[in-house]
Amino acid sequence: MDTNDKVDRVAGLPESAIPMLPGMLPVTLPVTQGDHIIAGLAALAILIHVAETAIPSPLPGVKPGLANVITLLALLQYGWSVACWVALLRVVVGSIVLGTFLGPPFFLSMSGTLGSLLVLGLAWKWNECCTSLGAGVGCLRFGPLGFALMAAMAHMYGQFYAAYWFFIPHDGLFTLLPLLLTSSVVFGLLSGAIVLLVLRSLPQRTPQKADHESN
Amino acid sequence: MQTTWLRPGDYIAIVAALALLVASYAVYWSGLSQTALAEIRVEGKHWGHLDLFVNQTVTVHGKLGDSVIEVAGGRARFIHSPCTNKLCIRQGWVHHGGETAVCLPNTVTLQILSNDPRFDVINF
Numbered sequence: 537m538d539t540n541d542k543v544d545r546v547a548g549l550p551e552s553a554i555p556m557l558p559g560m561l562p563v564t565l566p567v568t569q570g571d572h573i574i575a576g577l578a579a580l581a582i583l584i585h586v587a588e589t590a591i592p593s594p595l596p597g598v599k600p601g602l603a604n605v606i607t608l609l610a611l612l613q614y615g616w617s618v619a620c621w622v623a624l625l626r627v628v629v630g631s632i633v634l635g636t637f638l639g640p641p642f643f644l645s646m647s648g649t650l651g652s653l654l655v656l657g658l659a660w661k662w663n664e665c666c667t668s669l670g671a672g673v674g675c676l677r678f679g680p681l682g683f684a685l686m687a688a689m690a691h692m693y694g695q696f697y698a699a700y701w702f703f704i705p706h707d708g709l710f711t712l713l714p715l716l717l718t719s720s721v722v723f724g725l726l727s728g729a730i731v732l733l734v735l736r737s738l739p740q741r742t743p744q745k746a747d748h749e750s751n
Numbered sequence: 752m753q754t755t756w757l758r759p760g761d762y763i764a765i766v767a768a769l770a771l772l773v774a775s776y777a778v779y780w781s782g783l784s785q786t787a788l789a790e791i792r793v794e795g796k797h798w799g800h801l802d803l804f805v806n807q808t809v810t811v812h813g814k815l816g817d818s819v820i821e822v823a824g825g826r827a828r829f830i831h832s833p834c835t836n837k838l839c840i841r842q843g844w845v846h847h848g849g850e851t852a853v854c855l856p857n858t859v860t861l862q863i864l865s866n867d868p869r870f871d872v873i874n875f
Contacts, residue, residue: 662760679758685768704872707848707865714775721768732756 574610574618578625581606585630595712597644597695598719601688601727603630604652608684608731615743616653616660623649640703644695651694652687659686680735681728688724692716789827789845791820794858801827803846803863813857820861827861829854 556562585603593599603626611619627649631642659678666675678686696716700709789801793813801809801822808830809820816833826846829839832854839854839861848865 659760676760676763677758678760678764679755681757682761682764685761685764689768689771702873706871708850710779711847714772714779717772717775721772724768725765 570618573614574621574625577606577610577614577618577622578629581622581626582630582633585626586633589634595715595719597692597699597712597716600723601691601720602730604684604687604691605727605730605734607652607656608680608687608727609734609738611656611660611683612680612731612735613738613741613743616657618743619656620653623653643702644698647698648691648695652691655686655690656683659683680731681725684728684731685721685724688720688727689717692720788864789822790862790864792860792862798859800864803827811859813854813859815857818854818857818859827863828852829861832857832859 581603584606588599588602591600607619607623607626610622627642627645628637631637631639631645636642659682663677666677669675696709696713787803789803791798791801791809791811793811798811799809801807801820803822803825806823807821809822811818811820813833817831818829818833818839819831821828821830826844828844829842829852832839834854834856836856839852839857839859842852845852845861845863848863849871851860851862853860
């Protein structure tokens with residue numbers, strides 16, 4: 537994969553097809569290989585996110601969260617910044633597709649995603665510190681299951697506190713928290729297992745420095 | 752790359768998550784009050800506050816007669832009321848912020864004060 541492959545193209549149209557007034561300058565957006573990867577993963581995540589709304593849920597907020605599998609794969613194969621792009625694109629575009637953009641579900645989703653990305657970033661840094669310490673030092677590295685579980689818990693906490701502070705500032709909401717946490721532990725481990733199974737079928741890849749270079 | 756299912760850090764994460772889960776059940780499902788004050792109103796007007804951590808029995812004079820409210824173990828309830836249906840007594844213990852027990856015929860309300868008493872729900 538050649539990440540230096542920059543392509544100058546204006547949306548695939550020939551220059552003559554674009555109406556120009558005097559004084560206008562054509563804007564070209566160079567598209568990198570990294571952009572393609574992010575777009576592809578984000579499209580997959582959005583697809584799963586939208587399809588998942590067909591699954592009935594016993595409680596609002598209890599979802600399998602299968603789109604997080606894509607975020608975790610992006611993290612483990614391409615690094616944290618690619619995972620951030622994929623996750624945030626999923627939240628924004630998914631909410632546009634579902635018609636909840638800028639509504640309460642969007643803010644809950646966004647707060648949960650920001651929380652889980654923060655925790656994933658910290659855990660990723662922890663793993664990197666372990667690697668830099670070298671072999672032979674007793675350092676506890678996280679694997680996909682650990683990442684998935686922590687991300688799911690952080691997601692649920694982020695969503696819960698956003699709901700508590702901005703939408704339902706009623707103490708009775710806390711009675712719901714143990715149930716939500718139970719579902720996040722169960723589905724977090726499930727997502728982690730799926731990530732592990734998917735990784736076995738994918739070619740080996742560790743994140744490269746060139747992955748999050750853009751333009 | 753990832754052929755092992757559980758790495759060393761994963762064990763810590765799972766143990767911590769399960770501990771947090773059990774703790775959340777213990778704290779939020781225990782039935783203990785998160786706040787320390789209950790408010791009693793008669794005919795809509797403030798009658799008095801009750802400290803939930805002081806076991807006490809209070810007699811409130813309402814429209815029909817005397818309602819008796821008991822505070823014990825961080826919770827409060829109606830134990831006696833002059834109404835016919837006794838729905839206030841059947842409400843049982845109230846402990847979480849925002850929870851209420853009300854005797855409408857006697858116009859006596861018992862509410863646990865929550866951290867932010869201004870709103871129950873906000874909608875946009």
